Amino acid sequence: MMAVASDSAKWVIDDIVSSLHYAEEVLSLVGIVCIGKVTLTAVWNLTSSFRVHVWSKLVPRNLKEEYGKWAVVTGATDGIGKGYVAALAKNGINIVLISRTHDKLVRVAREIREQYRIQTEIIQADFARGRPIYEDIGRHLVGKDIGILVNNVGVAGSNPCFFEEVSEDDIWALVNVNVASVPAMTKIVLPGMLARKKGAIINISSSAGVVPLPLFQLYSATKASITPWSTGCIKEVVLGGRYKTLIRPPCPTSSSTAGCAGEQDDLHVIPQNTQHFRLILDDDRDKVTVKPGVELVASEPGSLIPLVYH
Template sequence: MAAVDSFQLLYAEISRSCSGYYEALAVVGAVYAASRAVVLLRDCCGLVRVHFLPRLKPRRKLSQRFGAWAVCYGASEPVATAYAEELARNGVSIVLVAQNPASVRDTAASLSQNYGVETVVVLADFSVDPAAGKLVQDAVRGRDVGFLVTSVDECGAPPRPLAEASEQDLLDLLNRNVAGATLLARLLLPGMAARGRGAVVNISPGGCCRPTPGRAALAAAAGFMERLSTALQLEYGSRGVFIQSLTPLQISSSRRPTWRASWLVPKPDVYARHAVSTLGVSNRTTGYWPHTLQLGLMRKIPEWIWLLGSHVFIS
């Protein structure tokens, strides 16, 4: 009994001496929990502001807010094609810029027939023709161009280490995505700034936000597009031009037959409808709210776990 009594007395004495530390730890824990709650509330409000409110409240026509014509570069990509169709559905005429005429002529005819807008097809390949920008400049002369939409061409090639890719393939990828997007922005931005309105939308794969084996060049091009968008917003945002970086995740298309359409993997037209609604609202977004949730979770994963999973599933 004496041992029990002495233990209880010792415990009581220790509790009294440490009570100040317990209170301090309780305060720290409460502050941390409150800060995480504030961050969660901020993220939820941001999600609603970007992805839901713009689709609920009436807004002016896109052609009145930004301009009557849109230049879509990388028009053979399913996402870019769907984005162009959504703009056409809103009454915006389209200039389709692609290197393969067969891939866009049917799209141009379909847009004109279904939505009653004008369409122009420009065959320009920035990977082989230094004068490709001149072809686009001639096509847009005298037109009220209010949109420039560029999409990173993923090429559909299987993942492989950088050293195993041919020099020509790498040059083509970088010229199409990096040089093409930059030169077109340089060509069209002065006119937008002079009119005090316009939008530049750069679409790049959101999955490249984390390192992925076999995708070094593609990830570099996607990162460049994001940084280019940020820099252009600083340069031209105050002059009435809205710059947006779209980073979608998986999108179902004929190029990705294994990606079946679902809530998390939308069809291109569903994605485009959501993405266009974010114009003028957010400079950097996935364009589709389930992807925003996914991307937020991806960024919480420690990099070593991400790399381990990438090696396991890709190899």
């Protein structure tokens, strides 16, 4: 009996050791795969970073030829919008500036023309009014070779407050500006881009659309709506050589969001946003950190729409 028990115990131990050897081989294979993935990801990220930060500076691109002669920027006179205007103009692209304040439009358009020697046109439009403004905007854009649209316009509301204190005017202003303006402007320019088989649309949303902000709950909700709409368009629109992108910068600094982030000098805003624009056009990784608080997400080659966050 003792011999049988000893043989049984030995058999069990041998079986366990054999199983452990098998498990060791499986875990070794898993480790090799994981290390390979980490290595390939690191090489890919380094290669992409080199291409974005070094190679893109060494090899100039003709954005006017690649995308089109004109760009349209909404909310073009302050903050992120003004930064995009400067970045696009620096690349020789003519600009249609859209904003609600005529004096600012005239001033910024004059500055851009004088500095970069490009053509500008201005359209005064208050996006808070909603649907009635788009017929006039469409008439101004007819016949233009629009290669880039920056859907930047946005408002945060009058002041930080509890929702029961939000006015009806603010509710409809935020919905009209932050939500409706994006598909409405895209509807105007997208047919021409599809016909020419080239173009880029950049939708500015907000990190507040990902992490809800108490006292800015309506702003968070309206900015969050841009993500599923933009992602849906990504799946629909696939054209060779174009990009689609989602970007999440932190709270923007412009007159529309002064209550959220405070005022900031445009001289500080423009270079940082010029960097945003260059990365959007030059990067095709799934995700890249642009700077603290800013991500380039879901960027893919072979499609039309860069989609953004402000």
